[in-house]
Amino acid sequence: MTPGVRRPAVLGLGGLLAAGVLTAPSAAVAQLRHEQLDNGLTVIVRENPVAPVVAVSLLVKMGTRWEQPATAGIANFVHAVMVKGTAKRSGAELAEAVAALGGKISATGEVDYSEIRASSLARFWRDLLGLVAELAFEPTLRTDDVDRERDWLLSRIQKRRDNAPSRAFDAFYAALYGSHPYALPALGTPESLARIDHAAIVAAYRAGYRPERMVLAVSGQVAASEVLAEARRRFGGMARAGAGVDPPVPAPIASAGRIELEMPAQQSQILTGSLAPGLDHPDHAAVKVLSTILGGGMAGRLFAELRDKQGLAYTATSYYDPVREPGALVLYLGTAPENAQQAEAALLAEVDRVRRDPVSAEELTRAKGYLLGRYAMDRRTNERLAWYLAFYEIEGQPRDFPERYRRAVETVSTADILRVAQRYLGALTTVVVRAR
């Protein structure tokens, strides 16, 4: 279970933003190499000798954060069309070519970025980088693929709306973020997708895929100097295009109210929460610990109190993912319809309690251990390692962010928890999806 997958089910806002920040093993820091190519593209390589595999994460500054209601979902749409073929081969041939390297490749649009990710046997790292470059720089973006993928995406949106937890999370983010783009679903809406045509897909691709907006991270059993040289060759040839001017993003204004929906389902969904600091805010670590005290695993208060003791919910957890702009602290319950009313009251009582009573030293220690342990757990594969490197870079964070973050978590005090609970859990936004 990766903590922090913000919207359950497919491709949520921050589907990949999983567990936030990690601490790099100290020995590994020395094995990191960074280089900014002449055209502005950043390359990061991590030598990880433990297994003969390699993973590549290419992040691009395009995603929900740059979208408006009329263009919602366009970043993800672009990537769905990209993987259908390049100037050199069809989508099926691309899949076959990467399979012949013992690997895989895929692309998605997320909240703060879009990603092409690929992995293979380490000895084919050169071919793998070539395929990633080909997909990034030479997608065909054919008109009929745009139409086919739109149909497929529409069916996924429908599926998402039929799923009670997804529906609840979408409604919650819409209410919480108001006119801020984080309110929009990463998949888009039927209305936005209907308006996005081939020309819009091509334009969005060109606006996003500029070297100044891209970070390439490679992790695996490779030699950093060789990878950097190959990256210059494969990715350095693309001309500078200017980073582009990002439109101003409206400040989020949470509605701080209660919304109730109804749909056919087995379980009722209850979400409550509020806007919270972005990942470079000084309160980020304290809110992470607060989120863990409330909803981190079986010992989290929501699980221990509402599920174990009171039997009021099946699912009882919290989400707080690192994002650039204001984040969201979400407390989530899935419960039997007959318990929904009582469960919601009990949930609000837990919010009151954490805003009123200091947490015990023991609870604080457990939460920090759980939080930092999970970070280490989320960094086990090269795919995740590559993603983390690229993610911090594209979010503009300092390169020792993981170490700073670990220290920040370790110094969070009981008083800090009380302070951030009072500051951020004051005006709650609540969404209830009642099962009928």
Place this chain on the structure above:
Amino acid sequence: MNTVHGSRAALVGAVLLLASGCAAAGGYSVTSVGPPRPLREVLPNGVVLIAQEHRASDVVAVQLWMRMGGRDEASDELGLAHYIEHMIFKGTPTHPPGSVDRLIEGFGGTSNAFTSYDATHYDFVVPAEHLRATIELLGDLATNASFPPDEIESEKKVVFEEMNLVEDDPDRFLVRRLYEVAYSPHPYGRPILGTHEFIERLRRDQLLAFYGKHFVSRSMVVVVVGAVTPAEARAAVTPVFGRIPPRAAGRSELSPPPTLDRNRRVDVPRPEKQAYLGLAWKTAPTGDEDIYPVDLLTYILGDSPSSRLNQEVREQQRLVSSIEAGYGAWQKAGLVTVNARLDAENSEKAEAAILDVIRKVRETGVTEAERQRAIITAESSYAFDIETAEGLAKAYGQAETTWTLADEIAYLGRLRQISAAQIQAVARKYLGDDNYARVRFVPAGAPR
């Protein structure tokens, strides 16, 4: 888990580790960099320690592998080994019920356990600074499990639910039935989860007797892989597992299962609209030289969209909507399975087409390109398995309990030396026109 590719026969529950033995190894010969060989040490009481430093992240995998599994149950106590797996997590006098999961979770770690026919294993992954505490917990669970009576009763519901889950999932249930039809009455044909009747009546003294007999020093293998040195692992493990009194379980010998014939065919009415077809051939057990060519043959037949069964039976003849092949190797026998989803009326034709594909391999062999592609797939599957500390620990523990560590480490190197002619030879040796078991899931209401 490279022996069970494609169909991932191993997915008969997180409980049923069908993949034993030839789960690959090596891969290091192609590159100059790579992890060192593991430390393997036999403590004076017979407990085997395997340790290796693996610094992909700050975590350590700690696993206890037991030379004990479903095959060690008496025929009237099916499900005992798996039930013990559940009960161990219910604690000891010093770790009361509920505290085991919470302790590991408090470290930010995870716990899991798997019961198979030849072996059983208990797995933890925790941040490396909790190595000692985790080893102490594992040692306590392995020797002092308390089997609280009320927990024994309440866990029955959980196991029944697990049985329902297997039965509800047609892919998993097909593999379950195929093993049953192919091997019965041999222990490899038994349901690992056991029978409803036995579990319902299960008593504490039966659990205690089985635990007392099998959780002994000479059945235990402790594997530690992660951000710790072998010396640190040794220092943590020896005081805990070294003080267990020396004893052997006196495990009974297992005979190989019988050969297969036309009598092993079963049709099962099912609620799904989709029909399922499963075929199984008896092939090489772990420890046999034939596992290498059989493994490659299975990849060539049914691992990917470009595999022979996919190209011929799905793409060309359009007789099935999906098809895949898998290989599960055990200490006394191996099984190559072919599973397909299809429309019920295509069942006979699809079976004939599968046999044709196999006949063609027997007659004209495989191409060099297919051989190379299969080796890359095998390498890749292995390489991504050992990328994590727990993946490498699992490969080692499985090899030590059902094969040998040396064979495991040499696996990929040997696989690379297999020729196309050797692949053809095992197709001729094992995969005949009528020496297979068959299970068909027939939609209720469809013509039989």
